[in-house]
Amino acid sequence: MKQKQAYLPFIAIFVALLPCINVAYETKIIDLPGSRNQLKLPTVVGPESVDFDPSGHGPYTGVSSGGVLKWQGRSGWTVFAYNSMHRDKDCVDNIDEMMESKCGRPLGLRFHNATGNLYIADAYHGLLSVGPKGGMVKVLATKARGVPFTFLNGLDVDQETGEVYFTDSSNHITRREYYMVVLTNDTTGRLLKYNPRSKKVRVLKGHLSYPNGIAMSHDNSHLLVSFTALCQIHKFWIRGPKTGKFELFADLPGYPDNITRDPKGGYWVAMSNLKIDNPDGAAPEHAVALRLNQKGKIVAALNGSLTTSISEVHERDGSLWIGSLINPYVGLYRA
Numbered sequence: 001m002k003q004k005q006a007y008l009p010f011i012a013i014f015v016a017l018l019p020c021i022n023v024a025y026e027t028k029i030i031d032l033p034g035s036r037n038q039l040k041l042p043t044v045v046g047p048e049s050v051d052f053d054p055s056g057h058g059p060y061t062g063v064s065s066g067g068v069l070k071w072q073g074r075s076g077w078t079v080f081a082y083n084s085m086h087r088d089k090d091c092v093d094n095i096d097e098m099m100e101s102k103c104g105r106p107l108g109l110r111f112h113n114a115t116g117n118l119y120i121a122d123a124y125h126g127l128l129s130v131g132p133k134g135g136m137v138k139v140l141a142t143k144a145r146g147v148p149f150t151f152l153n154g155l156d157v158d159q160e161t162g163e164v165y166f167t168d169s170s171n172h173i174t175r176r177e178y179y180m181v182v183l184t185n186d187t188t189g190r191l192l193k194y195n196p197r198s199k200k201v202r203v204l205k206g207h208l209s210y211p212n213g214i215a216m217s218h219d220n221s222h223l224l225v226s227f228t229a230l231c232q233i234h235k236f237w238i239r240g241p242k243t244g245k246f247e248l249f250a251d252l253p254g255y256p257d258n259i260t261r262d263p264k265g266g267y268w269v270a271m272s273n274l275k276i277d278n279p280d281g282a283a284p285e286h287a288v289a290l291r292l293n294q295k296g297k298i299v300a301a302l303n304g305s306l307t308t309s310i311s312e313v314h315e316r317d318g319s320l321w322i323g324s325l326i327n328p329y330v331g332l333y334r335a
Contacts, residue, residue, distance in 0.1 A: 038329040041069070042077055043093040045328045048106070048311045049155075049258055050321050053132070054113040059314070059321055061330060062106025062120060065094045068130070068137075071330070080134040081118065083125060097176050100124060105175055108155030108214070108258065112162050112196075119194075121152040121166045123175035127194055127201070144168075144192055144201040151175050154214035154226070154258060158238075164194040165204075165223055165238075167211040181210045182229045182255075191225060191236060204236070205246070213258035213312075218265055218294075224249060226256035231275055233259065233296065250296035253287065258312035258323070266293045268313035270323075289313045 039059075041047065047061035047069075060080055062068050068081035083104050085091045091103035101124045108121040116132030119140075126142035126149050142149055151169040158165065171188040173180050180186070189208035194201050210229040217224060223236040225246075233256060235247040254271035262268055270289045288304035302313065302320075312323035315335055322331030 037332040039071055039077070039332060040329040043095075044069075045095045046105075046325050047323050047327070047330045048325050049108050050312060050314045050323050050330060051110050051118075052316060053111050053118075054116055059330060060109065060111075060118065061323065062109055062122075064097070064100065064103075064105070065091055066100070066104030066106065066122075066125075068106055068109065068118070068120065068134075070134070081120070081130040081137050082135075083122075083128070083137050100176060101174065107153050107175070108166065110155055110157045110164075112157045112164075113159055114162065119155060119157055119164050121155040123152050126152065127155075127164070127166060140194060140199070141201045144190065144203050147171055151178070151181075153212050156214050156216050156223070158216055158220060160220055162196050164196070165214055165216070166192050166194070167214055167225065168192060169210055169212060169228075185229070186210065191223075204244070213256060213269065215259040215261055215267060218261060224259050224267060226259055226269060228255045228257065228272070231255055233269060233292075250292055250298075252290065257310075260312060260314050262291060262315045264293075266291055266299065268292075268315060268320075270310045270312050272309075272311070 044063040044065045046064045050059040050061045052058035060068055060070050066083050067079050069077045070080040072078050085103050090099055094103050104125045105123040106120045107123050111118050118130050120128040122128050127140045128137040129140055130137045149168050150171050151174055153167045153169045155166040168190045170181050170186050187207050187209045189211040190203055191205045191211055192201055193204055209227055211225050212228045213226040215224045221239045224233055225236055226233050231252045233250045235249045237243050237245050254274040257270040257272050259267055259269045268291055274286050287301040288308045288310045289302040290298050291300040293299050309324045309326050311325045314321040318335050320333045320335050
């Protein structure tokens with residue numbers, strides 16, 4: 001079944017009063033002639049998360065075939081990492097989400113800069129890693145406390161310790177049925193940590209409501225975790241006197257997905273949809289990603305149409321690299 005393609009025709013940084021949040025910010029249209037580029041994928045879709053290796057090469061992204069691709073500039077995309085199903089005829093060019101439990105579906109991914117290892121949260125196959133040269137992925141973990149992973153999602157790496165933080169959005173609802181996590185008010189999600197020295201996974205918190213994207217803070221004192229069903233981002237302290245505690249960071253006008261650090265000391269958070277607060281539904285153009293400052297206040301937004309699909313915004317060297325769960329390309333815009 002061919003997935004519906006979504007495009008990013010009206011991305012903008014805009015001034016607005018978002019529903020439920022009384023914040024205004026400067027307008028800066030970035031969808032100008034020549035400002036947009038699409039790094040089109042070969043035969044697959046869904047570059048959900050993007051990252052760059054320690055040398056600055058990339059981006060790298062996980063796609064619907066179950067593999068991880070690397071952007072090689074004029075040479076286009078090449079396969080960097082793959083799982084044991086990479087030669088299966090059902091998976092090579094897969095774009096059917098019905099096959100992703102077989103083929104794998106890499107979501108969050110991040111490099112550990114000191115080692116060059118890439119860590120991958122595969123929604124179905126578990127926590128994976130691959131070395132700096134790529135190749136066959138290694139399965140690091142498929143369960144914690146005896147409970148199998150069902151919907152691995154967001155991931156980030158503590159660059160100081162090499163520890164990997166990641167989310168399991170539900171212990172019985174898979175990625176393909178993600179909407180049921182919201183509709184059933186599921187609270188079986190978990191926040192986890194993998195220690196590369198002991199090779200063990202620790203459950204930091206359980207009984208969570210749709211934990212999704214995750215990002216280390218700029219000072220490495222806490223994590224930011226997006227709770228999609230709650231339309232909120234929370235801090236989770238991993239150092240200091242508040243260690244092990246959650247604290248509200250931001251209430252959002254929509255359902256948050258991935259979170260990334262920006263070079264200004266703040267964060268980008270992608271939003272899959274706005275909350276619908278009136279019977280007429282969402283406006284034709286609305287916020288699809290927000291820039292938050294260190295205090296969780298909205299300082300800028302990317303505006304898109306009703307068909308816009310964004311899962312991540314990665315800011316690097318004056319550009320915004322845009323990931324999506326369904327698009328056949330990585331978007332590229334001037335910041």
